Amino acid sequence: MDNTPITVSIERTVDPARIAEATAWMQTGINLATGYPGFLGSGWVRAGPNTTTWHMLYRFTDAAALSHWEQSPERAWWLQSGSGFAREKRSERRTGIEGWFDEPTEVTVEHTGGVDDVPPxxxxxxxxxxxxxxxxxxxxxxxxxxxxxxxxxxxxxxxxxxxxxxxxxxxxxxxxxxxxxxxxxxxxxx
Structure with missing residues (x-):
């Protein structure tokens, strides 16, 4: 079993009219993940004051711990509760310490936006x-x-x-x- 820590980086588009709600929602997601075994930390930032792009990072000790969180009913509820104002555009998984600081040794990118988001x-x-x-x-x-x-x-x-x-x-x-x-x-x- 691979015990390599995994960092997940998610880019979301947030409705600018619901910033306060989205801020509370993001913090709620962090609070929920904190209670799961193997949780190593997380954080989120807005790309800028006049943008709808937000970035979130969370990190787990290994793939099993991450999977436990990602398949949890709490996370499903949390994602559903934000579906009216936050849309996931892109997700990356990085293994090892480089997920926080260095260039990755392994990256998996999941483009969750529509195919039309990428120009031909x-x-x-x-x-x-x-x-x-x-x-x-x-x-x-x-x-x-x-x-x-x-x-x-x-x-x-x-x-x-x-x-x-x-x-x-x-x-x-x-x-x-x-x-x-x-x-x-x-x-x-x-």
Missing amino acids: RWKQAVTIWLGFFPLNLLFTYLVTMLVPGWDLLPLVVRVLLTTVCLTPVMVYALLPLVTRTLRRWLTPSR
């Missing part, structure tokens, strides 16, 4: 291209103009330097901006 791959590809093409074009133009002998470097070296420079810009700045800008197109409301 072709839209994702278009979004990435819309960010990468102008960035790559601008970088290539500038580096060719400003770095003497750039065009004399071997192609592999130029591509390596280009991707090393542009990947962080894409991941941390440009792609989030493009994704935010195209949010309605990527995931239109149904």
Whole structure:
């Protein structure tokens, strides 16, 4: 029997008109879980003051203890009592201490939202291209103009330097901006 601690991370969407009720509901869930054997702790945070996204973590000593909580009538009642104002969007299970602090060694993701929540791959590809093409074009133009002998470097070296420079810009700045800008197109409301 595996005695590896398991951390569960859940992302929920909460009705903004029922914040006080949702706050009490989240705390009630924690209080209920506290009484179960193997419970190691939990917590929750709102993603920001003007967002409907909330995150909750809870941790149990092993899979059996977690299963006992997750299949309990108390948890079923608690989930049902919040169904009018809180909807689970995503759930991740992480094993080991990394569930709290480090990169996981094993992660299981359960996307509980509708299939329509994830944009089709072709839209994702278009979004990435819309960010990468102008960035790559601008970088290539500038580096060719400003770095003497750039065009004399071997192609592999130029591509390596280009991707090393542009990947962080894409991941941390440009792609989030493009994704935010195209949010309605990527995931239109149904």
